[in-house]
Amino acid sequence: MPTIRDKKETVKTSPDTAEKDQTILPGMKQHSKAYQVFRSTVIVLLSAFFGSSVQIFVMIPCGMTSGGMPGIVRLITHFFPQISYSVVYYTLSMLILILVFFTMGKAEVGRIIALAFAYPVMLFIFEKMDFELLDTPDPLLASLLIGVCYGLATGIGYIGGFSSGGTDSIARVIKFKLLNYVKVGDIQMAMDVTIILISAFVFNTNVAFYAVINAVVAAKVISMVMIGVGGRYVQFDIISSKPEEITEYVLNTVNRAVTSHVSRGEYTKQERRTLTVICTPNEGIKIKKYVAEIDPDAFATMMPITTVWGKRFSDIREVDNV
Numbered sequence: 001m002p003t004i005r006d007k008k009e010t011v012k013t014s015p016d017t018a019e020k021d022q023t024i025l026p027g028m029k030q031h032s033k034a035y036q037v038f039r040s041t042v043i044v045l046l047s048a049f050f051g052s053s054v055q056i057f058v059m060i061p062c063g064m065t066s067g068g069m070p071g072i073v074r075l076i077t078h079f080f081p082q083i084s085y086s087v088v089y090y091t092l093s094m095l096i097l098i099l100v101f102f103t104m105g106k107a108e109v110g111r112i113i114a115l116a117f118a119y120p121v122m123l124f125i126f127e128k129m130d131f132e133l134l135d136t137p138d139p140l141l142a143s144l145l146i147g148v149c150y151g152l153a154t155g156i157g158y159i160g161g162f163s164s165g166g167t168d169s170i171a172r173v174i175k176f177k178l179l180n181y182v183k184v185g186d187i188q189m190a191m192d193v194t195i196i197l198i199s200a201f202v203f204n205t206n207v208a209f210y211a212v213i214n215a216v217v218a219a220k221v222i223s224m225v226m227i228g229v230g231g232r233y234v235q236f237d238i239i240s241s242k243p244e245e246i247t248e249y250v251l252n253t254v255n256r257a258v259t260s261h262v263s264r265g266e267y268t269k270q271e272r273r274t275l276t277v278i279c280t281p282n283e284g285i286k287i288k289k290y291v292a293e294i295d296p297d298a299f300a301t302m303m304p305i306t307t308v309w310g311k312r313f314s315d316i317r318e319v320d321n322v
Helices: 004-013 015-022 026-059 068-079 085-104 106-127 139-159 167-177 184-202 205-227 243-254 281-294
Strands: 233-239 259-265 270-279 299-305
Touching: 026 068, 026 106, 026 139, 068 085, 068 167, 068 184, 085 106, 085 167, 106 167, 139 205, 167 184, 184 205, 184 281, 205 281, 233 281, 243 270, 243 281, 270 281, 281 299
Parallel strands: none
Antiparallel strands: 233 270, 233 299, 259 270
8 A cells, every 4th residue: 555655755846736645534635725825815915015005105106116006007197197006907807807817717816816915905095005116206216115026026026926917918928829939028128128118208217217126126036036046056846748849938038057857656557757957047047938928838946056066067076056
């Protein structure tokens, strides 16, 4: 009879059978469900808190803006100041939710529905509070705070498998329905750049440049939240039905080496190729996004590495590069 240890190894090597394995241990399954609900609730609340609080308590009082959904809402409320920020945000969130439902289906809606409701609710609550985080407007400090909080909000949401349902969701719709040959990240970047450029004309160029700063800071924080701060490199292991496409992308686009070996899922007894890539955290995020686009059913793990010796990394002969 398989032991509990055997079952854990089966879940790891054959993720598609995890639910079947857990039915053997019903007590563990019930605990897992309760834990997942609690974990998802905390993730949604934290993500919505960081993202919405910085908009109301920092961005708006300091006259700042950003890319993405907050940037769009800032533009709309600039021309229609009589409409509250939270109402515009809620309206756009629901419109995007409907768009995603009719174009991408229920599965994609499941990723964004929680934050699509949580964000506007918290925005509405914070709008009723007479509070500003900064005593005096400081554009540079404000842009740094916006970047950090947006990075925390997005990174925490990604960890839980959630999306805020902003320009990232619109970018996915555009890719899968109109521009299959363009990456989701490139489409989203183009949208955010467009929003910031429009902001330069509507507000001023200083505000637009500060928006670029908070976007760069947010990207760095997202990487730190998802990958950690423990090392300069990560190890990315991928089991996918499309190993050739992923290998081609890593070799030619990310410009990193790929090692592969055959692994077997002990539940199905099927052998598949496992790809291993050593890269920087930012490169790991790029690979992750690409894998998600071409094979949503892929199984992947990423872990930080403190030191790598070898070609294109540290010289193993040096004594001070540990």
